[in-house]
Amino acid sequence: MADRLHLPPDDGSSLQVRVAELRRHLLDWWERDGRHHIPWKLHRDGSRPGPGEPLAAYGIWVAEVMLQQTQLAVVLPYWHRWMAAFPALAALAAASEHDVLMLWQGLGYYARARRLHAGARHLVAGAQLSSAGDGDPWPRTLEGWMALPGIGRSTAGSILSSAFDRPFAILDGNAQRVLARLVAHPVPPKRELAGFWRLSETLLDPQRPRAFNQALMDLGAGVCTPRQPACGTCPWQPHCAAYAAGDPGRFPVKDTPPPVPFQVIGVGVVRNEQGQVLIDQRLPEGLLGGLWEFPGGKQEPGEAIEATIRRELREELAIEVTVGEELITLEHAYSHKRLRFVVHLCRWRSGEPQPLASQQVRWVAPEQLSSYPFPAANARIIAALQARIAAG
Known part of the structure; x- marks a missing residue:
């Protein structure tokens, strides 16, 4: 079934041309309508990074873990308080678990806070940080990030693309929904993750991976929403198989959830x-x-x-x-x-x-x-x- 996970045909265009169009349309839309004020996606002076220009990995890592199971609007004040209390990796590693949990209180899924704390100590222990904490302990590979507690492939890819503009794909909930609708896939994404990963990797713009991944997330968060997607403003509407089928809300297909005890x-x-x-x-x-x-x-x-x-x-x-x-x-x-x-x-x-x-x-x-x-x-x-x- 995963072998059939591909872009729908469009006037006989080649896959390469179709992919180029999808990238261009998404990035053009994002430049106009994307979320450009997320603090960890900017330099400290508020300026946007240029292609290939690195950003501070610490704040991005903290934000990515906070965003697991939690929406951006909820995360923002917690992220600011966290960065004020633990402004650098060394400060987090030196903190007590009590202080870490107190700062996380109300955000839920507290295992994430404990994993950040453990990850900070792991990174500090594995790197030669200077007394000012300005060494570079940050991994540059998927495997390096996934060795940290609570970091899966999509989170690792998002950190690498956001912090270092490296060409690693993502497949978070927003991306799964957008891609499932793009190809009108008849099976729940979680059943065929390998195929969805291939599709995400195919579409990723290797020249602008940071911008592309953020655009994909912004599209899912603001346009291709779970209910009542705003198809009229979607840059991928002409290419979307779910829209062509007349019922984009039917995708992604979901398994019947088990009863909640x-x-x-x-x-x-x-x-x-x-x-x-x-x-x-x-x-x-x-x-x-x-x-x-x-x-x-x-x-x-x-x-x-x-x-x-x-x-x-x-x-x-x-x-x-x-x-x-x-x-x-x-x-x-x-x-x-x-x-x-x-x-x-x-x-x-x-x-x-x-x-x-x-x-x-x-x-x-x-x-x-x-x-x-x-x-x-x-x-x-x-x-x-x-x-x-x-x-x-």
Whole structure:
């Protein structure tokens, strides 16, 4: 099937001519209508780089990791704060995980922050940086970038083309959608990635790879959008097989997604006689690894939520609590599951808290909770607790 992934015929034109037209039309459109103010795609003085002129790889790498699973508008303020706190590779490598996670708080998919941190230490360890941190530890190959945690082929290609104007193709979600529509491919792209990679490599302008890849991403982000694509403004409309078929929104073809599991989580906000709150730090692996949270766990079938909280706190912290009134109920959706958190105020009765299923536990004053990195859902729990305390 991948062998049939090719450009649709157009008046008998040769493939070479068709590719040249596609490149020219896309780049002409991008010069007029592309996103030219993305800070990591510019020099520090705000000027655009010329062909072959390098850009600072550090800021591009940070941005590319942030952009995994997250849109540009959301990433921008986080990127600026990150670059102010960790302006160079050496600063990130020297930072504590606590500070890294605090700066990432609210951006989600926290494993990305831990991978950036680990990648910085890997790069520093493998390069002879000067005391000013101005050495050149940056890879110039796909393999070199993909050796870093969390960097796949498309991210590596985007970094290499953006930072060094090297001719490496990309195949992120935007590119997959644009290419699937261009050829009206009848199979989900993820089933035939090899063919899509060949198509992306064929179309890539080797003379202007940085501009071409950015133009491809901008086309997908602003014109060839998932729903209601603006075909009337698309530079590839005359060449697009999905547009010719009359239903571009039908592409890319998607597999039927599996049902998203739903779980109820009982959470205990445990306080001692001094009014301190008990929190624990998650183990380093997993989606939310290294973050702090209020203890709790999954409700078993037929189990009352109060019983869930008592059992989980006994199993995970070796403590006994009295479960009091409900503080808040909230729902939170991840990419792979939906959760309902049912949160109760609890009073600590006995047992010295132990991190049986976490890195560490800690009693903290409620006003100190903002000093710890929590998952997004816990922010509403903290707000509800502080409101309850303020109300007496």
